[in-house]
Amino acid sequence: MKIRGRVWKFGDNIDTDAIIPARYLNTSDEKELAKHVMEDADRDFPSKVKPGDIIIAGKNFGCGSSREHAPIAIKAAGIKAVVAKSFARIFFRNSFNIGLPIFEVPDLIDETKKGDEIEIDMNTGEVINLTTGKKYTTKPIxxxxxxLINFGGLVEWTKNRLSKEVIR
Structure with missing residues (x-):
């Protein structure tokens, strides 16, 4: 499967409070969370992000508290994937649990501009900056x-799996 989208750039150590500020954690409504995603890192992001866009970032993306709201807000905003130099481990796991693909590509952020278009092949791990033609390699998913991603996360995957077991 390939993911293609327009790039938004963020720096190092973007924590879960920057991804979805704590003042909005009184809801679990995905649409409401999406309205505030990344607003403390970039005030204009929630109003300018488009479905299919991709976030690229520096080191330690998703650090801080282990709130699942962070990857949920990103996915609910229509972001197709997050690519970073590295991820906080709990964010890494939470992302796959809710069906948000993430990739570690250390050089991409330094060689990509906001607004570039990139394509990621989940099967091969090839990442191409379609704007510059530069290619990168990461571990395939x-x-x-x-x-998990195709089903929308671990819960939906489990429901599907259990329904097949009950039918047998």
């Missing part, structure tokens, strides 16, 4: 984790 294993097939099981691609299943």
């Amino acid at each position: 294993p097939s099981f984790m691609q299943e």
